[in-house]
Amino acid sequence: MEDLGLSLSLSSSLASPRTHHVAAMLLRAPEKRFLEMPLLPAKRGEAAPDQEGLRGGGSDDEDGGCGIDGSRKKLRLSKDQSAVLEDSFREHPTLNPRQKAALAQQLGLRPRQVEVWFQNRRARTKLKQTEVDCEFLKRCCETLTEENRRLQKEVQELRALKLVSPHLYMHMSPPTTLTMCPSCERVSSSSAANNANAAGGGANDGGAVCHRPIAVRPQQS
DNA sequence: TACTTCTGTTTAATTACGTCA
């Protein structure tokens, strides 16, 4: 997404683990810290010149790349590296060891770094999905709240009507009716006229047949 | 306008812990 602090590091895709280790040992000195400093001010979103082999792996010995003073050195992946990782992630969100090693070699990173990137990427994906789900549920809640308000109002009006003129109430067309399928438990709202047979009985007698609705009417008290 | 400082965000890396072969 963004980047880049172009930093020199010891590891490269060309270096064997052994040479890497030796080099890291040799540079447990102020020079190492100097080599890890950014070469450029590094504006975000600006691609750095091809750095494969120069960066990645940052301060990486096997201990995870802390500076000589114990401070953690943070690697910034280049735009290209991020793109390759993203592509790979889209193809398969988890890696087997072979894929991990191949990606690491291709990008000039340690397998561990690739692994960490995928871990973090999965976490970000999950977080984003959670946010989407949350938004969806919020909208559902709002819709249901509104529906509930509407139904409450309807009930109130019907009760009032029943008090004022019971005769008219008995002969009016049925109010909104909620129906629920006993087997799939899907609820829908419709006119009770459509469900007159269901209201008559047997709608809730075992629930083996789908979409036999249960009529729900306002209580007659 | 150029600078410094502060603050919030992003993300690489670490740690702790659970699961499974």
Place this chain on the structure above:
DNA sequence: TCTGACGTAATTAAACAGAAG
């Protein structure tokens, strides 16, 4: 039961951008 590999969740800290003065 123990072990190692691998996963997730939570957290830390470096790098960065942008606002404010």
